[in-house]
Amino acid sequence: MGDNVGKETARPHKQVQKYRANPRPIIHSHDLWQEEFWNVRRDSDGTCSFSFLAARQGGGTDTYEITEAEFEDVKAGKLTYADLIRLTEHDPMRERVK
Numbered sequence: 001m002g003d004n005v006g007k008e009t010a011r012p013h014k015q016v017q018k019y020r021a022n023p024r025p026i027i028h029s030h031d032l033w034q035e036e037f038w039n040v041r042r043d044s045d046g047t048c049s050f051s052f053l054a055a056r057q058g059g060g061t062d063t064y065e066i067t068e069a070e071f072e073d074v075k076a077g078k079l080t081y082a083d084l085i086r087l088t089e090h091d092p093m094r095e096r097v098k
Contacts, residue, residue, distance in 0.1 A: 064088035
């Protein structure tokens with residue numbers, strides 16, 4: 001009964017599941033420019049938005065409204081994901097739509 005007194009017992013390590021988002025298909029069309037983990041789109045009412053997978057605790061998608069000129073600049077290759085992050089998430093004047 002007292003054989004294990006003072007001895008450390010090994011506990012099996014718990015396996016932790018890591019979540020990795022599945023990349024979306026790349027789509028380049030007139031109203032949608034979708035890369036694996038972000039996209040810009042133009043809705044039927046003319047509103048343009050930039051959405052991306054958020055890396056903060058809890059994840060989810062962040063969406064910002066962008067101008068039509070910014071949308072067209074993405075399609076033309078003038079704006080990249082890093083540019084859009086700088087223009088939206090790092091600009092205190094722009095608020096998330098959802």
